[in-house]
Amino acid sequence: MNLPHFEMFCEVARVKSFSKAAKLLHLSQPAISAQIHYLEDYYGMQLFHRSSSGVTLTAVGELVYKYAKEILKLHDELENEIDSMLQSENQKLIIGASSTIGNSALPCSIWTFKEKYPQAQIRLEVHNAERITALLNDNQLNLALLENPVSGLPDDLVSQSISNDELLVIAPPKKPWNERTTISLEEIKKAPFIIRESGSGLRQIFEEAITSWGMKLEDLNIVTEMSSTSAIKSTVEAGLGLSICSRIATQKEIRTGTIHPLTIEGKSVKFSYQIVYKSEKSLNNIAKRFIRFILGPGAPFC
Amino acid sequence: MNLPHFEMFCEVARVKSFSKAAKLLHLSQPAISAQIHYLEDYYGMQLFHRSSSGVTLTAVGELVYKYAKEILKLHDELENEIDSMLQSENQKLIIGASSTIGNSALPCSIWTFKEKYPQAQIRLEVHNAERITALLNDNQLNLALLENPVSGLPDDLVSQSISNDELLVIAPPKKPWNERTTISLEEIKKAPFIIRESGSGLRQIFEEAITSWGMKLEDLNIVTEMSSTSAIKSTVEAGLGLSICSRIATQKEIRTGTIHPLTIEGKSVKFSYQIVYKSEKSLNNIAKRFIRFILGPGAPFC
DNA sequence: TACCGTTATAATTATTAGTTATAGCTGTAT
DNA sequence: ATACAGCTATAACTAATAATTATAACGGTA
Numbered sequence A, B: 001m002n003l004p005h006f007e008m009f010c011e012v013a014r015v016k017s018f019s020k021a022a023k024l025l026h027l028s029q030p031a032i033s034a035q036i037h038y039l040e041d042y043y044g045m046q047l048f049h050r051s052s053s054g055v056t057l058t059a060v061g062e063l064v065y066k067y068a069k070e071i072l073k074l075h076d077e078l079e080n081e082i083d084s085m086l087q088s089e090n091q092k093l094i095i096g097a098s099s100t101i102g103n104s105a106l107p108c109s110i111w112t113f114k115e116k117y118p119q120a121q122i123r124l125e126v127h128n129a130e131r132i133t134a135l136l137n138d139n140q141l142n143l144a145l146l147e148n149p150v151s152g153l154p155d156d157l158v159s160q161s162i163s164n165d166e167l168l169v170i171a172p173p174k175k176p177w178n179e180r181t182t183i184s185l186e187e188i189k190k191a192p193f194i195i196r197e198s199g200s201g202l203r204q205i206f207e208e209a210i211t212s213w214g215m216k217l218e219d220l221n222i223v224t225e226m227s228s229t230s231a232i233k234s235t236v237e238a239g240l241g242l243s244i245c246s247r248i249a250t251q252k253e254i255r256t257g258t259i260h261p262l263t264i265e266g267k268s269v270k271f272s273y274q275i276v277y278k279s280e281k282s283l284n285n286i287a288k289r290f291i292r293f294i295l296g297p298g299a300p301f302c
Numbered sequence C: 001t002a003c004c005g006t007t008a009t010a011a012t013t014a015t016t017a018g019t020t021a022t023a024g025c026t027g028t029a030t
Numbered sequence D: 001a002t003a004c005a006g007c008t009a010t011a012a013c014t015a016a017t018a019a020t021t022a023t024a025a026c027g028g029t030a
Helices: A003-015 A018-024 A029-043 A059-084 A105-116 A129-137 A185-190 A201-212 A229-237 A247-256 A285-295 B003-015 B018-024 B029-043 B059-084 B105-116 B129-137 B185-190 B201-212 B229-237 B247-256 B285-295
Strands: A048-051 A054-057 A092-098 A121-127 A143-148 A158-171 A192-196 A221-226 A242-246 A260-264 A269-277 B048-051 B054-057 B092-098 B121-127 B143-148 B158-171 B192-196 B221-226 B242-246 B260-264 B269-277
Touching: A003 A018, A003 A029, A003 A059, A018 A029, A029 A059, A054 A059, A059 A285, A059 B059, A092 A105, A092 A129, A092 A285, A105 A121, A105 A285, A121 A129, A129 A143, A129 A269, A143 A158, A143 A201, A143 A285, A158 A201, A158 A229, A158 A247, A158 A285, A192 A201, A192 A229, A201 A242, A201 A269, A221 A229, A229 A242, A229 A247, A242 A247, A247 A260, A269 A285, B003 B018, B003 B029, B003 B059, B018 B029, B029 B059, B054 B059, B059 B285, B092 B105, B092 B129, B092 B285, B105 B121, B105 B285, B121 B129, B129 B143, B129 B269, B143 B158, B143 B201, B143 B285, B158 B201, B158 B229, B158 B247, B158 B285, B192 B201, B192 B229, B201 B242, B201 B269, B221 B229, B229 B242, B229 B247, B242 B247, B247 B260, B269 B285
Parallel strands: A092 A121, A092 A143, A192 A221, A192 A242, B092 B121, B092 B143, B192 B221, B192 B242
Antiparallel strands: A048 A054, A143 A269, A158 A242, A158 A260, A158 A269, B048 B054, B143 B269, B158 B242, B158 B260, B158 B269
């Protein structure tokens, strides 16, 4: 019986679904299925009632749930107590992040992390992928969050995938764009376009995508290069052109209606975010905790 | 982080030694070493001070010890609560055992198990290996403990090794034997010898051993066959002959000096005890617990 | 009745935890 | 001093476990 079992179990009990829990835990649904079966076998009792609309706890399941939560809480407490025994030097966590992720999803995750580990002294450095990589190499960061693929990542850096995202074309919420959900490559070529500066991870992903479609950057009508995602979003909102952005990074603007997202006809540009660090050994405790947290279910990519 | 990690950790902390804990947990010393390293890496702190005389807890180690014990206790409680939800039919555990093990080591283990799971309704059936196997096949036992190798074990039975033992020649604590610690094969041939009945696991092990030494049972001076280990021990104590017995089964008599053990010159007959059952699926909860208990550190083979 | 969303199963692969064998260290006794 | 006994660490290998993807099977709803 392992703590990850309990975490899976609690997550399933909470969301009442194997498949939803799987998503939240960055696992496949059969993985959850198998481990819950293992638990049921271990305790010799059915823990969930299955139905086509999800699962519910059995009486024994409720009991296990109660204890599992308690055990996980105890273990959390243990980790916090260990942290409080650390020197203050070891409580420092300097996180690097590219603009895309550092300005949107990450601050919220850091907030949640900080709630769980209040003694952590966190600093967030937001720069483009190129600069973040340099800082990482220079030991000025404990770890970094970047888009993937990022070319030019030295081999001696370790990286783990944490989440998936896709590139969207962003437009002002006005005619003609607000009446459409897609845009063709030809239209992209003609429209005034704003892109990130060279060295940006997002720009690199975009460049690779259009290359694979047989186009070049020069085919576009690029009106400006900007080194800030927020600046680009403001420019697009103002109706001065189109640009590209990640879905997660524009979530808020899409929700509030200040930006209108478009997908490219017949194409989709998927990419992932990676957590990158020099080596397992180079990590201090807080950094290890942060990685576990980010890979775990508690990290809200919001 | 897994409960087995905590069990290992607690056992090491308790006995202050990796190698001793390894023996108690039926594991190799490097296995303990690796897992403790894993823990130290996980928490990012050293948990034990190593020395050539064993290990002691560090300050952080003490903290982990405190929590680990608490977590294991909680989980024990959970298992007990689950058991108390079972129907009384599922609380019945019928254990079969061969004479060798059923009369010596097992009762004590059952006693300890019963302390931990008081709701278990245990019955112990002691017969020879042949009969136990038959009862197991006939579903009259939940599980059985036998010597290994036992020939004629049907393929559909599952078996796991739980402990090692060796065959000893037992003699009365009188001249000439009490002045010696070994006996030659030639001397064995001449001495009056008592053996277990055909169908006994211990007899089978003995027969196989002497066959491998190029002898036959007929070469011995067999004065009686007896179907009870206790009867044989009494007979030997009375000075009426020599016999063979397992080390564990004669522990008490050796300690109290009523029987004198001899090893056979240049030979040693090792064997193991196995826990045997029909299939994983055929086991009720209590039987599963018992197997985990017997394989775990708490089972005192005394 | 077809379809969407659910869990289960099968085949495969990667990771982890165990094994044995051996090295290296340290305190004790010859 | 030196060999030894007892301990933990390391290396090479193997077995068991937990993931993956792909697909099936089932149930409720349009």
